[in-house]
Amino acid sequence: MAVQPEALARHRLSRMALNRMGLWLFLLSETFFFAALISSRYYLQGLARPETLNQALGLGITMVLLLSSLSAYRAETCIAHGDRKGFQQNLLATIALGLLFVVGVAMEWREAFVHFPPNTGFGSIFFTMTGIHAFHVLSGLLVLTLVYMLGRRGHFSAGSSWGVEGAVKYWHFVDVAWVFIYPTLYLVT
Amino acid sequence: MAFAPLLRGIGFGAVGFLLGSGLGAIVRVTMGLDPWSAEALVVVGYIFGLVGWLLGVGVWGTWAREWFGLAARRGEAQGWRRYLRFSTDHKVIGVQYLVTFLVVMLLGGVLAVLMRAELMAPGKTIMTLNTYNNAMSLHGILMVAVAVAAIIGGLGNFLVPLLIGAEDVAFPRLNALSFWVIPPVAVLLLLTPLMGGFDSGWTAYPPLSVINAQGQTLYLLAFITFGFSSILGGLNFIATVIAMRAPGMTWSRLPIFVWSIFAASLISLTATQFVAFALLSVLLDRVAGTSFYDATQGGNALLYEHLFWFYSHPAVYIMILPAFGVALEVLAHFSRKPLFAYKWVVGAFMAVVGLSFLVWAHHLFTSGMSDFLHLPFMVTTELISIPTGIVFLSSLGTIWLGRLWLTTPMLFALGFLFNFLIGGITGIFLADVPTDLHLQDTYFVVAHFHYTIVGGEVFALLAGVYYWFPKLTGRMYSERLGKLHFWWVLLAYNVTFIPMFWAGLHGMNRRVADYSPELGGINLFISIAAFVLAASFLLMLVNLARAWVRGPAAGANPWKARTLEWQTSSPPPAENFPAEPQVVGAPYDYGVPGSRHAVVAAKGASEGEEKRDGDAAPRNQED
Amino acid sequence: MQNGRLRSALARGRWVLVALVALTVVEYAVALVMKSGNLPWMIIMNLVDAVLILYYFMHIAQLWRKEE
Ligand SMILES: [Cu+2]
Numbered sequence: 106m107a108v109q110p111e112a113l114a115r116h117r118l119s120r121m122a123l124n125r126m127g128l129w130l131f132l133l134s135e136t137f138f139f140a141a142l143i144s145s146r147y148y149l150q151g152l153a154r155p156e157t158l159n160q161a162l163g164l165g166i167t168m169v170l171l172l173s174s175l176s177a178y179r180a181e182t183c184i185a186h187g188d189r190k191g192f193q194q195n196l197l198a199t200i201a202l203g204l205l206f207v208v209g210v211a212m213e214w215r216e217a218f219v220h221f222p223p224n225t226g227f228g229s230i231f232f233t234m235t236g237i238h239a240f241h242v243l244s245g246l247l248v249l250t251l252v253y254m255l256g257r258r259g260h261f262s263a264g265s266s267w268g269v270e271g272a273v274k275y276w277h278f279v280d281v282a283w284v285f286i287y288p289t290l291y292l293v294t
Numbered sequence: 295m296a297f298a299p300l301l302r303g304i305g306f307g308a309v310g311f312l313l314g315s316g317l318g319a320i321v322r323v324t325m326g327l328d329p330w331s332a333e334a335l336v337v338v339g340y341i342f343g344l345v346g347w348l349l350g351v352g353v354w355g356t357w358a359r360e361w362f363g364l365a366a367r368r369g370e371a372q373g374w375r376r377y378l379r380f381s382t383d384h385k386v387i388g389v390q391y392l393v394t395f396l397v398v399m400l401l402g403g404v405l406a407v408l409m410r411a412e413l414m415a416p417g418k419t420i421m422t423l424n425t426y427n428n429a430m431s432l433h434g435i436l437m438v439a440v441a442v443a444a445i446i447g448g449l450g451n452f453l454v455p456l457l458i459g460a461e462d463v464a465f466p467r468l469n470a471l472s473f474w475v476i477p478p479v480a481v482l483l484l485l486t487p488l489m490g491g492f493d494s495g496w497t498a499y500p501p502l503s504v505i506n507a508q509g510q511t512l513y514l515l516a517f518i519t520f521g522f523s524s525i526l527g528g529l530n531f532i533a534t535v536i537a538m539r540a541p542g543m544t545w546s547r548l549p550i551f552v553w554s555i556f557a558a559s560l561i562s563l564t565a566t567q568f569v570a571f572a573l574l575s576v577l578l579d580r581v582a583g584t585s586f587y588d589a590t591q592g593g594n595a596l597l598y599e600h601l602f603w604f605y606s607h608p609a610v611y612i613m614i615l616p617a618f619g620v621a622l623e624v625l626a627h628f629s630r631k632p633l634f635a636y637k638w639v640v641g642a643f644m645a646v647v648g649l650s651f652l653v654w655a656h657h658l659f660t661s662g663m664s665d666f667l668h669l670p671f672m673v674t675t676e677l678i679s680i681p682t683g684i685v686f687l688s689s690l691g692t693i694w695l696g697r698l699w700l701t702t703p704m705l706f707a708l709g710f711l712f713n714f715l716i717g718g719i720t721g722i723f724l725a726d727v728p729t730d731l732h733l734q735d736t737y738f739v740v741a742h743f744h745y746t747i748v749g750g751e752v753f754a755l756l757a758g759v760y761y762w763f764p765k766l767t768g769r770m771y772s773e774r775l776g777k778l779h780f781w782w783v784l785l786a787y788n789v790t791f792i793p794m795f796w797a798g799l800h801g802m803n804r805r806v807a808d809y810s811p812e813l814g815g816i817n818l819f820i821s822i823a824a825f826v827l828a829a830s831f832l833l834m835l836v837n838l839a840r841a842w843v844r845g846p847a848a849g850a851n852p853w854k855a856r857t858l859e860w861q862t863s864s865p866p867p868a869e870n871f872p873a874e875p876q877v878v879g880a881p882y883d884y885g886v887p888g889s890r891h892a893v894v895a896a897k898g899a900s901e902g903e904e905k906r907d908g909d910a911a912p913r914n915q916e917d
Numbered sequence: 918m919q920n921g922r923l924r925s926a927l928a929r930g931r932w933v934l935v936a937l938v939a940l941t942v943v944e945y946a947v948a949l950v951m952k953s954g955n956l957p958w959m960i961i962m963n964l965v966d967a968v969l970i971l972y973y974f975m976h977i978a979q980l981w982r983k984e985e
Contacts, residue, residue, distance in 0.1 A: 118537045123464055125979060126537065130529045130563060137567035141601055145575070148597050149586070152956065164945055168938065175934040178974045179927055186923040226592020229584035233575065251361050258363050277974045284966040287941075288959040292948035 121267050128271055132278045139282050142237065143289050146230045154294040155227055157220035159213060163291040166209035167283065173202035174280040177249075181273040187263040189256075196253050196269075199276065203246045210239050234286055241279045248272045296371075299379040303351030307478075310346025315339030332489070333511045334581045340515050344478055351474050352380020357467050370868070380474060382466035383868060387473050388452025389766060392759070394476060395444040400831070401484075402436035405429050407828050410821040416811045426807035427493035428486070428509070434496030435483060435513065439520055441747050442609060445616040446562075447473070447527060449758045450555045452766060454531060456859035456866060457549045459540025459875035459892065464533035472526040475519050482516035495805055497602060500587035500595050504579045514577045521566045521573075524612075528562035531555050540858075542877030542892075549857050549881045550626070550633055550640075554619025557643040561608045561615075561650060569605035572598055599661055603654035611650045613747060615643060617754035618685050621707045624757050625692045627855045628704035630884040634691030635684070642681035642688075649678050659727055660734045668727045675725040682718060686711070701853070702776030706757035709784050713749025717742060720795065735805070738798030741791050749787055756783075756834070763838065764848030768864040771841035779833045786827035793820050857881050861894040933973045940966055 118126070176198040183191035213235065221228040252272045255261065261269055318338030319329040349358060355367045371379055376386045377393070412419050412426050421429070451469065455462055463469050486492055490507025498517075503510050535548070535556045548556075576598065578584040585591035587598060618639075626633040633639070655663060655671040689711055698704065720742045723729040733739060764770050794802075797816050802809055809817065851860040862871050873895040883889035944962050947955055971977045 122979075123533065123537050127465055127468075127529060127533050129977075129980060130532055134525050134529065134563050134567055137564045138571055141568045141571035141604075145571070145586070145597055145601070148600070149592060149594055152953070160945075164941070167941055171934060171937050171941065174937075174970065174974055175930055178930045178933075182923065182926045182930065186920075186926070188923060223582065223584045224588075224591055225585065229578075229586050229591075229593065232582075233578060233584060233586075255361075255363050260363065274975050277970055280974075281967050281970050284970070285963050288944055288948070288963060292944055293956050293959050294948070294951075294953050 124267055124271065128274055132274070135278065135282075138237075139285065142234055143285060146234065146289055150227055150230060152294050153227065154292075155221055157216075158291055159216055160291060162209060162213055162216075163287060166206050166213070167287045169202055169206050169209065170280055170283050173199050173206065174277055176202060177273045177276045181266070181269055184256075184261055184266045184269050185263060192261070192269070193253070193256055196249060196256065200246060200249050200253065203242055203249070203276075207239060207242060207246075210235055210242075231290060234290060238279070238282060238286055241282065245272070245276045245279050248275060296375045296378055299351050303347045303474075306350025307343045307347030311339040311343030313339075313346075314342025317342070331581070333508050336489075336508075336511060337515065337577065337581055340478075340482070344475070344519065347478060348471065348474060353467075353471060353474075356380055356382070356470075380470050382462070382470050384451050384455050384463050384466065384469060385766075385866065385870075387469055388448050388450070390473050391443060391451060391476075392448030392766075394473075394480070395440045395448060398436050398480060399440045399444070402433050402440065403828055403831065405433035405436070407825060409433060410824040412807050413809075413817050414821040415818065416809055416814050418807070421807070423807045424491075424493060427495075427805070428491030430805055431492050431495050431513075432483065432486065435517065437747075438496055438609075439479070441613040441751055442520075442524060442562075443476070443527075445620065445751070445755050445758065446531070446555060446558060446612070447476075449551075449620065449755075449762060450527075450531060450616060453762060453859055454534060454552055454555055455538065456765075456862070456870055457552050457857055458535065458538060458543050459858050459871065459877060460534065460538035461870050462538075463530050464538055465530050468526055469530050472523045472530065475523045479516045479520045479523070482512045482519070486510075486512045497606070498573070498576065499602075500576055500579065500598050501589075503576050504587055511577065511580060514573045514580075518570055518573050518577075521570045524562045525566045525570075528559035528566075531559040532563060535559075540875045540877055540892075544877075546637070547877055547880055547891075549623060550636065551616070551619035551623045553640050553643055554615045554617075554622075557647050558612045558615040560647050562612050565605045565608040565651065567605075568601050569609075572601035572605070575601075596658070596661060596663065599658050600654065603657045604651070607654045607657065608650040610743075610746070611646050613751050615646060617710065617751040618643070620754040620758040620761075621710045622685070622689055622692065623857075624703045624707040624761050625689050626882040626884075627761075627853060627857075628699045628701060628707070629693045629696030630699070631692055631696040631882070632880070632884065632886065633688065633882045634694070635688045636880075636882070638684050639688045642684040645681040646678065649674060649681070653678065656725055656730075659730050672725060672727050676722070679718065679722070686715070686718075701760075702771075702773060702780055703757045703761035705777060705780040706753050706760060709780065710750055710753040710757060712784075713745055713753055713787070717745030717750055720745065733798065735803060736798035737794045737802040737804055740804045741794035741798060744791050744794075749791065753783075759838075761853070762859070763841070764852045765859055765864050765866070767842050767845075768848055769841050769845035770848040770852060771837050771845055775833060775837040779830060779837065782830040782833065783827065786823055786830055790820055790823040790827050793823075856884065856891045858892050858894070861892060929973065933969055936969055937966060 176195045180192050180195035180199060183189075183195060214232070217228065217231055221231060223229055223232045249272050252261075252268050255268060315335040315338055318335045321338075322329045322331065322334065357366060360366050370376060370381060370383065370386075376383070377390055381387065381390075408421070408429055409426065412421050412429075451463070486509035489509040489512055492498070492503070492510040492513045493506055494503040494510060494513075498510065498513065503514075535552060539548075575584070575586045579586050579588070579593075585593045587593045587595045589595065622633060622639065652674040653671060655667055656675045659668060659671075693708075720738070723733060724739060724742060760771070760776055793816050797813060797820070798804075800813065800816075802813050802817075848864050850863050852864075853860065858871075858875055858877075859866075861875065871894055876893045877891065878893060879889050879891050881891050883891070940962050944959060947958055947962075951958070
């Protein structure tokens with residue numbers, strides 16, 4: 106007798122609400138990882154801020170990521186209201202902005218290798234923090250791309266868009282993480 | 295074919311490993327580095343190999359196909375074949391965890407026997423000093439994994455959905471995933487000797503763990519993977535307890551074991567991320583050229599100790615909270631009395647969760663941490679004895695004037711109380727800074743934490759295994775052998791570990807293969823007692839294996855207990871209950887007139903044919 | 918009015934972005950002006966950032982609001 110894992114579930118929450126709770130719990134867990142990262146920066150480096158940081162680039166990629174959060178929000182809102190075209194366009198814009206952010210981080214790394222390479226105190230923190238964040242960005246881009254492909258094949262509609270919602274929530278979380286990482290690396294003294 | 299999923303997993307894993315290490319080599323060449331670096335290639339290869347293994351063993355077929363718009367394949371095998379595949383049934387997963395960690399526990403036990411053999415006499419006896427360090431480290435991490443996952447992963451998975459009247463956990467496929475990342479962890483740890491082993495102890499403090507043999511890298515990958523499993527497991531339990539309870543199963547009617555798993559899951563969901571980062575930073579120092587722990591480059595080894603213990607102290611509550619849960623559960627059922635001070639115990643569990651995040655630095659009293667931190671961490675550590683004391687009082691209040699039914703599980707639960715009391719009291723000397731400065735890193739510490747984890751948690755684990763064995767397998771073990779096992783373990787355990795307090799007080803240092811000659815006599819005594827202790831587990835294996843194959847049928851409710859898992863057949867059907875249970879009262883109201891915990895209608899039965907929960911006098915059941 | 922609701926939701930998103938960008942510019946300016954001890958101000962502004970994203974973009978209130 107085959108058990109249908111989801112079909113048998115008999116909780117009072119809808120599957121959607123349950124998935125939502127699971128994702129939030131995962132994001133709560135991830136918050137602790139970023140907390141460990143950020144507290145390590147202060148433990149090792151105190152409030153020291155190298156003068157060689159490329160401030161313009163840091164501000165620029167932050168703006169790009171914030172903008173990508175808006176387009177992700179628009180994609181989710183559009184599909185929830187049944188606007189497929191807006192959904193597809195905004196999702197594509199989000200992926201493009203995400204890629205732009207990754208390019209920005211790559212440029213940042215090229216300079217950082219010269220000014221504070223990974224085998225220095227600040228370099229260890231800088232490369233680890235931006236690297237782990239970039240890993241989250243890349244995995245987010247992977248999920249967004251899958252959602253985009255599924256969307257093109259006609260998946261998702263106003264009433265059934267958990268895939269979109271989950272991917273977009275994760276993307277926003279990556280943005281929240283950066284909101285804390287950016288000042289920790291670039292601004293705090 | 296029964297082994298097809300495993301073979302596919304291994305095949306995909308091997309392909310992934312080759313792909314990943316090849317990719318790693320290409321990246322190294324483009325960066326202008328020597329492409330051959332065993333550690334770096336192993337790391338990249340392992341990440342890809344892990345993904346390949348998971349996809350092959352079942353993630354692709356039952357899950358990932360959906361991400362590409364394909365239909366997922368569903369369906370379960372029957373009989374023993376279920377245990378060899380990516381089953382989403384929480385009962386199968388529970389048994390998978392239990393059997394896996396029983397094997398790991400035996401491996402860790404063999405290492406302990408080897409260590410005690412080396413320690414029978416001062417100087418070198420059967421192994422080199424380096425081999426001893428590696429055996430000691432491997433014993434540590436294997437047993438820590440058992441302690442973290444055996445009760446939660448094994449008993450928790452099997453029982454939490456049953457106890458709350460659900461058909462499964464909230465995320466069944468995620469649950470299967472949490473289990474199937476465990477085999478790579480075991481394989482990595484067992485492969486460490488091929489890469490020189492790791493001699494850092496299970497705590498893996500830098501700078502040693504950054505500069506020692508390459509086996510350390512495998513240890514780091516294994517522990518990070520294990521943490522991943524632990525996080526996902528905790529997430530699943532929290533969502534399950536919040537959202538999957540049967541109608542009427544209010545928070546104040548939850549069996550105490552469910553509460554203990556919920557509390558432990560809060561810790562494993564969150565604190566585990568700290569150890570993940572701690573281990574990752576050591577890994578980066580080893581293979582990516584960062585300098586978190588190189589003091590000449592702005593690093594600081596104390597950072598690791600803070601990060602590590604921010605997880606690893608709370609982790610002892612991931613181990614011991616479910617043990618409290620099992621012990622209280624067993625004590626209440628076999629005392630035929632309501633659990634004493636239920637609400638206080640729940641409060642105590644939550645207080646332990648909260649306090650566990652505020653005590654980590656008591657492991658750093660002798661590490662060179664600032665002196666002004668000693669007092670606050672001493673105080674918070676000692677505060678924890680208040681909630682644990684409440685749990686202890688509750689257990690005493692529960693058995694007080696009860697009609698104790700001294701079955702094997704009950705004996706183990708009572709043994710838990712005895713041993714944990716010793717473990718708790720000796721902990722005070724380690725929490726107090728003045729005494730800890732002298733006792734740190736001696737056998738006093740070894741004895742203390744073995745009393746809490748082996749005498750405490752493992753006794754509770756055994757209580758739980760014996761208690762729920764009839765439910766897991768549908769068969770009954772021999773009570774006579776079970777009781778013999780109990781007395782054997784209890785005596786051998788205490789005879790082994792009590793002298794370690796004395797040895798520690800007389801200058802026996804932990805983690806070293808050699809010691810001063812005047813400690814030879816006591817060490818010989820401890821070693822012989824340890825061999826007797828180890829042998830006792832063979833008795834349990836024989837008893838349980840024989841019962842599983844051809845023991846007498848246990849029936850649905852051999853203990854005449856009232857909680858929900860006993861109101862369905864043994865072992866329960868795939869959907870757990872014939873119809874949705876209705877919870878109408880508290881779980882432990884034995885002897886309260888007119889009380890009942892739950893109503894489970896038989897399939898298609900009218901109201902009159904409901905199963906009564908076990909209220910009958912248990913006395914006639916005793917052999 | 919499906920379309921009207923969509924339009925007002927999109928407009929709300931734009932305002933949230935304006936607020937986030939403005940806060941980031943202020944953070945940048947504070948970092949330029951305050952050469953030491955700007956950490957508490959950063960934390961306060963970051964928390965506001967995070968609350969804006971969690972509330973408006975991630976709909977955290979769904980967790981405790983009744984399902985519709
Ligand atoms: Cu501790």
